[in-house]
Amino acid sequence: MRVRELKRMLLPSKFDPTGSYKDPLRVTTRALSFRVLTHAEVETYFEDRVLEVAATALDAWETNKFVSVVTFHLIGFGGRSTDRPPETLHAIEQNKLKEWPSKTSIDDRFSKCVSEFHKRIKFENHGVKERNIMEMFVPIGFYMGRCDPIFLQTMNNFGEARGAVAHTSGKGHVQKAVDPKDEYTTLQKIIASLETIDAEFDRLLRASKAPK
Template identity: 40%
Template sequence: MPSSHYRELKKNAQSLRKHLLPAKFNPMGDYRERVFTGVVAFRVLCHAAIEEYFEVRAIEIAKSALSQCRTTGKVSLPAIALMGFSGREHGLPPHTIDPPEPSKKKAWPSEIEIKQRLNDCTCSFVQRISRDNHGVRERNILSMLIPIGIDPVDIDRLFLSEIDNFGMSRGDYAHKAPSIHTAKRPDPKDELSKIQKLLNLIDPVDKKLDSLLALTKAK
Protein backbone atom coordinates (compact mmCIF):
# COMPACT_ATOMS: atom_id res chain seq x y z
CA MET A 1 0.00 0.00 0.00
CA PRO A 2 1.40 3.43 -0.91
CA SER A 3 2.47 5.69 1.93
CA SER A 4 0.24 8.52 3.09
CA HIS A 5 2.85 10.93 1.70
CA TYR A 6 2.63 9.38 -1.77
CA ARG A 7 -1.17 9.38 -1.69
CA GLU A 8 -1.08 13.04 -0.72
CA LEU A 9 1.32 13.76 -3.58
CA LYS A 10 -1.04 12.16 -6.10
CA LYS A 11 -3.98 14.00 -4.57
CA ASN A 12 -2.15 17.32 -4.93
CA ALA A 13 -1.30 16.55 -8.57
CA GLN A 14 -4.95 15.75 -9.28
CA SER A 15 -6.05 18.99 -7.65
CA LEU A 16 -3.57 20.99 -9.70
CA ARG A 17 -4.74 19.23 -12.85
CA LYS A 18 -8.34 20.17 -12.03
CA HIS A 19 -7.60 23.82 -11.36
CA LEU A 20 -4.87 24.60 -13.91
CA LEU A 21 -5.45 22.41 -16.97
CA PRO A 22 -8.49 22.30 -19.27
CA ALA A 23 -11.14 19.69 -18.48
CA LYS A 24 -10.98 18.47 -22.07
CA PHE A 25 -7.92 18.51 -24.29
CA ASN A 26 -8.03 19.89 -27.81
CA PRO A 27 -6.29 17.53 -30.26
CA MET A 28 -5.38 20.52 -32.44
CA GLY A 29 -3.78 22.38 -29.52
CA ASP A 30 -6.15 25.31 -30.05
CA TYR A 31 -6.36 26.96 -26.64
CA ARG A 32 -6.73 30.43 -25.21
CA GLU A 33 -3.62 32.14 -23.90
CA ARG A 34 -4.58 31.56 -20.25
CA VAL A 35 -4.44 27.79 -20.78
CA PHE A 36 -0.72 27.98 -21.56
CA THR A 37 -0.17 30.06 -18.45
CA GLY A 38 -1.95 27.30 -16.53
CA VAL A 39 0.38 24.69 -18.02
CA VAL A 40 3.42 26.61 -16.79
CA ALA A 41 1.89 26.95 -13.32
CA PHE A 42 0.99 23.24 -13.32
CA ARG A 43 4.56 22.18 -13.94
CA VAL A 44 6.07 24.55 -11.39
CA LEU A 45 3.60 23.60 -8.65
CA CYS A 46 3.86 19.87 -9.37
CA HIS A 47 7.62 20.25 -9.05
CA ALA A 48 7.15 21.88 -5.64
CA ALA A 49 4.88 19.03 -4.51
CA ILE A 50 7.33 16.35 -5.65
CA GLU A 51 10.27 18.15 -4.06
CA GLU A 52 8.37 18.41 -0.78
CA TYR A 53 7.48 14.70 -0.94
CA PHE A 54 11.12 13.60 -1.12
CA GLU A 55 12.25 16.07 1.53
CA VAL A 56 9.54 15.03 3.99
CA ARG A 57 10.17 11.31 3.46
CA ALA A 58 13.95 11.61 3.83
CA ILE A 59 13.67 13.66 7.01
CA GLU A 60 11.04 11.29 8.42
CA ILE A 61 13.34 8.28 8.00
CA ALA A 62 16.39 10.10 9.35
CA LYS A 63 14.60 11.25 12.50
CA SER A 64 13.08 7.80 13.04
CA ALA A 65 16.51 6.16 12.76
CA LEU A 66 17.91 8.52 15.37
CA SER A 67 14.94 7.98 17.68
CA GLN A 68 15.31 4.20 17.42
CA CYS A 69 18.99 4.37 18.34
CA ARG A 70 18.31 6.65 21.29
CA THR A 71 15.47 4.56 22.74
CA THR A 72 16.52 0.99 21.94
CA GLY A 73 20.24 1.21 21.18
CA LYS A 74 19.65 -0.43 17.78
CA VAL A 75 21.40 0.95 14.74
CA SER A 76 19.47 0.52 11.51
CA LEU A 77 20.68 0.71 7.93
CA PRO A 78 19.44 4.31 7.63
CA ALA A 79 21.43 5.21 10.76
CA ILE A 80 24.59 3.67 9.31
CA ALA A 81 24.02 5.48 6.01
CA LEU A 82 23.47 8.80 7.78
CA MET A 83 26.86 8.49 9.43
CA GLY A 84 28.62 7.11 6.37
CA PHE A 85 27.40 9.86 4.03
CA SER A 86 27.28 12.74 6.50
CA GLY A 87 30.36 14.47 5.16
CA ARG A 88 31.49 14.92 8.74
CA GLU A 89 34.96 13.86 9.84
CA HIS A 90 34.92 11.02 12.37
CA GLY A 91 38.30 10.60 13.99
CA LEU A 92 39.62 7.87 16.23
CA PRO A 93 38.55 7.75 19.91
CA PRO A 94 40.27 10.34 22.11
CA HIS A 95 43.12 9.36 24.43
CA THR A 96 41.16 10.23 27.56
CA ILE A 97 37.59 9.45 28.62
CA ASP A 98 37.10 12.94 30.06
CA PRO A 99 37.83 16.20 28.24
CA PRO A 100 41.43 17.27 28.81
CA GLU A 101 40.39 20.88 29.32
CA PRO A 102 37.16 22.72 30.26
CA SER A 103 36.83 24.39 26.87
CA LYS A 104 36.28 20.97 25.22
CA LYS A 105 33.61 19.76 27.64
CA LYS A 106 30.60 20.86 25.56
CA ALA A 107 31.80 19.17 22.36
CA TRP A 108 33.22 16.10 24.10
CA PRO A 109 30.16 13.83 23.60
CA SER A 110 30.68 14.10 19.83
CA GLU A 111 34.22 12.86 20.32
CA ILE A 112 33.42 9.84 22.45
CA GLU A 113 29.71 8.86 22.15
CA ILE A 114 28.36 7.03 19.10
CA LYS A 115 24.77 8.15 19.75
CA GLN A 116 25.89 11.76 19.84
CA ARG A 117 27.76 11.31 16.59
CA LEU A 118 24.60 9.90 15.00
CA ASN A 119 22.67 12.85 16.43
CA ASP A 120 25.15 15.28 14.87
CA CYS A 121 24.97 13.55 11.49
CA THR A 122 21.17 13.45 11.55
CA CYS A 123 20.88 17.11 12.50
CA SER A 124 23.26 18.09 9.69
CA PHE A 125 21.28 16.00 7.19
CA VAL A 126 17.91 17.40 8.26
CA GLN A 127 19.25 20.95 8.17
CA ARG A 128 20.75 20.47 4.73
CA ILE A 129 17.54 19.01 3.29
CA SER A 130 15.30 21.58 4.98
CA ARG A 131 17.33 24.66 4.09
CA ASP A 132 19.65 23.88 1.22
CA ASN A 133 17.80 21.51 -1.09
CA HIS A 134 16.38 23.38 -4.06
CA GLY A 135 15.21 20.99 -6.71
CA VAL A 136 14.75 17.42 -7.86
CA ARG A 137 17.67 17.10 -10.23
CA GLU A 138 19.62 13.83 -10.05
CA ARG A 139 22.10 15.32 -7.59
CA ASN A 140 19.25 16.46 -5.32
CA ILE A 141 17.58 13.05 -5.34
CA LEU A 142 20.82 11.18 -4.62
CA SER A 143 21.69 13.58 -1.79
CA MET A 144 18.36 12.70 -0.16
CA LEU A 145 18.09 8.97 -0.85
CA ILE A 146 21.61 7.57 -0.43
CA PRO A 147 22.24 9.08 3.04
CA ILE A 148 19.12 7.32 4.39
CA GLY A 149 20.13 3.89 3.08
CA ILE A 150 18.78 3.53 -0.46
CA ASP A 151 21.12 1.20 -2.35
CA PRO A 152 22.24 2.83 -5.63
CA VAL A 153 21.61 -0.53 -7.32
CA ASP A 154 17.92 -0.17 -6.43
CA ILE A 155 17.55 3.26 -8.02
CA ASP A 156 15.90 2.96 -11.41
CA ARG A 157 17.95 4.81 -14.03
CA LEU A 158 14.82 5.66 -15.99
CA PHE A 159 13.38 7.31 -12.89
CA LEU A 160 16.60 9.30 -12.39
CA SER A 161 16.64 10.38 -16.02
CA GLU A 162 13.00 11.42 -16.04
CA ILE A 163 13.12 13.35 -12.79
CA ASP A 164 16.39 15.04 -13.76
CA ASN A 165 14.84 16.21 -17.04
CA PHE A 166 11.76 17.33 -15.15
CA GLY A 167 13.84 19.27 -12.64
CA MET A 168 15.90 20.88 -15.38
CA SER A 169 12.86 22.02 -17.39
CA ARG A 170 11.15 23.29 -14.23
CA GLY A 171 14.20 25.42 -13.55
CA ASP A 172 13.89 26.82 -17.03
CA TYR A 173 10.20 27.57 -16.41
CA ALA A 174 10.76 29.15 -13.01
CA HIS A 175 13.65 31.45 -13.90
CA LYS A 176 12.31 33.03 -17.06
CA ALA A 177 9.33 35.26 -17.68
CA PRO A 178 6.07 33.29 -18.13
CA SER A 179 5.45 35.04 -21.45
CA ILE A 180 8.51 33.30 -22.90
CA HIS A 181 7.08 29.87 -22.12
CA THR A 182 3.45 30.58 -22.98
CA ALA A 183 4.65 31.79 -26.39
CA LYS A 184 5.89 28.23 -26.97
CA ARG A 185 2.29 27.02 -26.49
CA PRO A 186 3.08 24.05 -24.20
CA ASP A 187 0.57 21.24 -24.68
CA PRO A 188 -1.47 20.59 -21.51
CA LYS A 189 -2.12 16.94 -22.40
CA ASP A 190 1.60 16.25 -22.86
CA GLU A 191 2.38 18.03 -19.60
CA LEU A 192 -0.15 15.93 -17.71
CA SER A 193 1.24 12.74 -19.27
CA LYS A 194 4.76 13.64 -18.13
CA ILE A 195 3.60 14.18 -14.54
CA GLN A 196 1.60 10.95 -14.52
CA LYS A 197 4.59 9.01 -15.84
CA LEU A 198 6.84 10.54 -13.20
CA LEU A 199 4.38 9.73 -10.41
CA ASN A 200 4.28 6.12 -11.59
CA LEU A 201 8.08 5.98 -11.44
CA ILE A 202 8.02 7.40 -7.91
CA ASP A 203 5.70 4.63 -6.72
CA PRO A 204 8.40 1.91 -6.41
CA VAL A 205 10.71 4.43 -4.72
CA ASP A 206 7.96 5.05 -2.20
CA LYS A 207 7.84 1.33 -1.42
CA LYS A 208 11.61 1.24 -0.82
CA LEU A 209 11.30 4.23 1.49
CA ASP A 210 8.57 2.44 3.42
CA SER A 211 10.88 -0.57 3.81
CA LEU A 212 13.62 1.65 5.21
CA LEU A 213 11.20 3.35 7.58
CA ALA A 214 10.10 -0.07 8.84
CA LEU A 215 13.72 -0.87 9.73
CA THR A 216 13.80 2.15 12.00
CA LYS A 217 10.62 1.03 13.78
CA ALA A 218 11.81 -2.49 14.62
CA LYS A 219 12.09 -3.16 18.36
Protein backbone atom coordinates (compact mmCIF):
# COMPACT_ATOMS: atom_id res chain seq x y z
CA MET A 1 0.00 0.00 0.00
CA ARG A 2 1.16 3.54 -0.78
CA VAL A 3 0.76 4.75 2.79
CA ARG A 4 4.10 6.50 3.13
CA GLU A 5 3.69 8.23 -0.21
CA LEU A 6 0.18 9.41 0.63
CA LYS A 7 1.29 10.61 4.06
CA ARG A 8 4.14 12.59 2.51
CA MET A 9 1.88 14.09 -0.14
CA LEU A 10 -1.17 14.94 1.95
CA LEU A 11 -0.36 15.21 5.65
CA PRO A 12 1.81 17.71 7.55
CA SER A 13 5.42 16.64 8.02
CA LYS A 14 4.93 17.24 11.75
CA PHE A 15 1.65 16.89 13.59
CA ASP A 16 0.63 19.69 15.93
CA PRO A 17 -0.24 18.25 19.38
CA THR A 18 -3.14 20.67 19.65
CA GLY A 19 -4.45 19.99 16.14
CA SER A 20 -4.05 23.65 15.22
CA TYR A 21 -2.53 24.62 11.85
CA LYS A 22 -1.90 27.90 10.01
CA ASP A 23 -4.16 26.95 7.11
CA PRO A 24 -6.85 24.70 8.69
CA LEU A 25 -8.98 24.58 5.52
CA ARG A 26 -6.11 23.24 3.44
CA VAL A 27 -5.03 20.79 6.14
CA THR A 28 -8.58 19.48 6.58
CA THR A 29 -9.11 19.08 2.83
CA ARG A 30 -5.88 17.13 2.46
CA ALA A 31 -6.62 15.02 5.54
CA LEU A 32 -9.99 14.06 4.08
CA SER A 33 -8.29 13.19 0.79
CA PHE A 34 -5.89 11.01 2.75
CA ARG A 35 -8.85 9.22 4.34
CA VAL A 36 -10.52 8.47 1.02
CA LEU A 37 -7.34 7.39 -0.76
CA THR A 38 -6.09 5.14 2.04
CA HIS A 39 -9.52 3.53 2.21
CA ALA A 40 -9.12 2.73 -1.50
CA GLU A 41 -5.69 1.25 -0.80
CA VAL A 42 -7.01 -1.06 1.93
CA GLU A 43 -9.94 -2.09 -0.26
CA THR A 44 -7.63 -2.88 -3.18
CA TYR A 45 -5.36 -4.89 -0.90
CA PHE A 46 -8.28 -7.07 0.24
CA GLU A 47 -9.55 -7.55 -3.31
CA ASP A 48 -6.14 -8.39 -4.76
CA ARG A 49 -5.38 -10.96 -2.09
CA VAL A 50 -8.68 -12.84 -2.21
CA LEU A 51 -8.58 -12.93 -6.01
CA GLU A 52 -5.00 -14.20 -5.91
CA VAL A 53 -6.10 -17.10 -3.70
CA ALA A 54 -9.11 -17.89 -5.90
CA ALA A 55 -7.08 -17.80 -9.12
CA THR A 56 -4.44 -20.10 -7.60
CA ALA A 57 -7.08 -22.63 -6.57
CA LEU A 58 -8.58 -22.61 -10.06
CA ASP A 59 -5.17 -23.05 -11.68
CA ALA A 60 -4.35 -25.96 -9.34
CA TRP A 61 -7.57 -27.68 -10.38
CA GLU A 62 -7.20 -27.04 -14.10
CA THR A 63 -3.55 -28.15 -14.27
CA ASN A 64 -3.38 -30.89 -11.63
CA LYS A 65 -6.99 -31.64 -10.64
CA PHE A 66 -5.97 -30.62 -7.12
CA VAL A 67 -8.85 -29.90 -4.76
CA SER A 68 -8.14 -27.62 -1.81
CA VAL A 69 -10.20 -26.17 1.01
CA VAL A 70 -10.37 -23.02 -1.12
CA THR A 71 -11.95 -25.01 -3.95
CA PHE A 72 -14.67 -26.35 -1.66
CA HIS A 73 -15.46 -22.92 -0.31
CA LEU A 74 -15.60 -21.24 -3.71
CA ILE A 75 -18.11 -23.83 -4.90
CA GLY A 76 -20.04 -23.91 -1.63
CA PHE A 77 -20.36 -20.13 -1.34
CA GLY A 78 -20.45 -19.36 -5.05
CA GLY A 79 -24.17 -18.68 -5.10
CA ARG A 80 -24.71 -21.18 -7.88
CA SER A 81 -27.09 -24.10 -7.64
CA THR A 82 -25.59 -27.56 -7.17
CA ASP A 83 -28.26 -29.52 -9.02
CA ARG A 84 -28.08 -33.21 -9.65
CA PRO A 85 -26.92 -34.35 -13.13
CA PRO A 86 -29.42 -34.02 -16.00
CA GLU A 87 -31.05 -37.07 -17.56
CA THR A 88 -29.21 -36.68 -20.87
CA LEU A 89 -25.56 -36.09 -21.69
CA HIS A 90 -26.35 -33.61 -24.45
CA ALA A 91 -28.86 -30.79 -24.42
CA ILE A 92 -32.00 -31.55 -26.38
CA GLU A 93 -33.18 -27.96 -26.65
CA GLN A 94 -31.04 -25.52 -28.63
CA ASN A 95 -31.52 -22.70 -26.15
CA LYS A 96 -29.84 -24.80 -23.44
CA LEU A 97 -26.65 -25.67 -25.34
CA LYS A 98 -24.64 -22.85 -23.75
CA GLU A 99 -25.52 -23.72 -20.15
CA TRP A 100 -25.24 -27.51 -20.54
CA PRO A 101 -21.50 -27.87 -19.77
CA SER A 102 -22.07 -26.50 -16.27
CA LYS A 103 -24.70 -29.19 -15.73
CA THR A 104 -22.42 -32.07 -16.69
CA SER A 105 -18.85 -30.91 -15.92
CA ILE A 106 -17.41 -29.83 -12.58
CA ASP A 107 -14.62 -28.08 -14.50
CA ASP A 108 -17.08 -25.72 -16.11
CA ARG A 109 -19.04 -25.26 -12.90
CA PHE A 110 -15.96 -24.42 -10.83
CA SER A 111 -14.61 -22.09 -13.51
CA LYS A 112 -17.89 -20.17 -13.49
CA CYS A 113 -17.83 -19.97 -9.68
CA VAL A 114 -14.40 -18.34 -9.77
CA SER A 115 -15.35 -16.09 -12.68
CA GLU A 116 -18.46 -14.85 -10.90
CA PHE A 117 -16.52 -14.41 -7.65
CA HIS A 118 -13.98 -12.29 -9.53
CA LYS A 119 -16.79 -10.19 -11.00
CA ARG A 120 -18.40 -9.63 -7.60
CA ILE A 121 -15.14 -8.63 -5.96
CA LYS A 122 -13.76 -6.48 -8.76
CA PHE A 123 -16.90 -4.72 -9.94
CA GLU A 124 -19.60 -5.06 -7.28
CA ASN A 125 -17.70 -4.75 -4.00
CA HIS A 126 -17.51 -1.14 -2.79
CA GLY A 127 -16.12 -0.98 0.70
CA VAL A 128 -14.31 -2.56 3.62
CA LYS A 129 -17.12 -2.82 6.16
CA GLU A 130 -17.99 -6.12 7.82
CA ARG A 131 -20.50 -7.07 5.11
CA ASN A 132 -17.86 -6.41 2.42
CA ILE A 133 -15.31 -8.46 4.33
CA MET A 134 -17.76 -11.35 4.64
CA GLU A 135 -18.41 -11.24 0.90
CA MET A 136 -14.69 -11.29 0.14
CA PHE A 137 -13.28 -13.58 2.82
CA VAL A 138 -15.79 -16.38 3.44
CA PRO A 139 -15.92 -17.73 -0.16
CA ILE A 140 -12.18 -18.53 -0.15
CA GLY A 141 -12.22 -20.35 3.19
CA PHE A 142 -10.75 -17.55 5.28
CA TYR A 143 -10.76 -18.48 8.97
CA MET A 144 -13.03 -15.74 10.26
CA GLY A 145 -11.72 -16.19 13.79
CA ARG A 146 -8.88 -13.95 12.63
CA CYS A 147 -11.36 -11.09 12.38
CA ASP A 148 -12.13 -10.20 15.97
CA PRO A 149 -14.99 -7.83 16.88
CA ILE A 150 -12.61 -4.91 17.41
CA PHE A 151 -11.16 -5.31 13.92
CA LEU A 152 -14.60 -5.55 12.33
CA GLN A 153 -15.87 -2.50 14.20
CA THR A 154 -12.76 -0.56 13.21
CA MET A 155 -13.38 -1.44 9.56
CA ASN A 156 -17.05 -0.43 9.88
CA ASN A 157 -16.02 2.93 11.34
CA PHE A 158 -13.37 3.37 8.66
CA GLY A 159 -15.91 2.64 5.92
CA GLU A 160 -18.48 5.00 7.40
CA ALA A 161 -15.92 7.78 7.76
CA ARG A 162 -14.90 7.36 4.14
CA GLY A 163 -18.53 7.28 3.00
CA ALA A 164 -19.27 10.47 4.90
CA VAL A 165 -16.71 12.21 2.70
CA ALA A 166 -17.20 10.43 -0.62
CA HIS A 167 -20.99 10.38 -0.77
CA THR A 168 -21.98 13.73 0.72
CA SER A 169 -21.21 17.33 -0.04
CA GLY A 170 -17.64 18.26 0.82
CA LYS A 171 -18.56 21.79 1.91
CA GLY A 172 -19.76 20.76 5.34
CA HIS A 173 -16.74 18.57 5.95
CA VAL A 174 -14.08 21.12 5.18
CA GLN A 175 -15.80 23.69 7.39
CA LYS A 176 -15.25 21.38 10.35
CA ALA A 177 -11.57 20.93 11.12
CA VAL A 178 -10.17 17.41 10.81
CA ASP A 179 -7.05 16.45 12.73
CA PRO A 180 -4.61 14.82 10.28
CA LYS A 181 -2.92 12.99 13.15
CA ASP A 182 -6.18 11.19 13.94
CA GLU A 183 -6.49 10.10 10.31
CA TYR A 184 -2.94 8.73 10.33
CA THR A 185 -3.34 7.02 13.71
CA THR A 186 -6.51 5.27 12.54
CA LEU A 187 -4.76 3.95 9.47
CA GLN A 188 -1.75 2.78 11.49
CA LYS A 189 -4.04 0.74 13.75
CA ILE A 190 -5.65 -0.86 10.71
CA ILE A 191 -2.29 -1.71 9.17
CA ALA A 192 -1.12 -3.30 12.42
CA SER A 193 -4.22 -5.51 12.50
CA LEU A 194 -3.64 -6.55 8.89
CA GLU A 195 -0.57 -8.58 9.86
CA THR A 196 -2.83 -11.35 11.14
CA ILE A 197 -5.11 -11.03 8.11
CA ASP A 198 -2.16 -11.20 5.74
CA ALA A 199 -0.82 -14.32 7.44
CA GLU A 200 -4.17 -16.05 6.87
CA PHE A 201 -4.10 -15.07 3.20
CA ASP A 202 -0.62 -16.58 2.95
CA ARG A 203 -1.87 -19.80 4.54
CA LEU A 204 -4.74 -20.05 2.09
CA LEU A 205 -2.43 -19.32 -0.84
CA ARG A 206 -0.16 -22.17 0.19
CA ALA A 207 -3.14 -24.48 0.73
CA SER A 208 -4.58 -23.70 -2.70
CA LYS A 209 -1.43 -24.74 -4.58
CA ALA A 210 -1.04 -28.28 -5.90
CA PRO A 211 1.75 -30.26 -4.18
CA LYS A 212 4.92 -30.53 -6.22
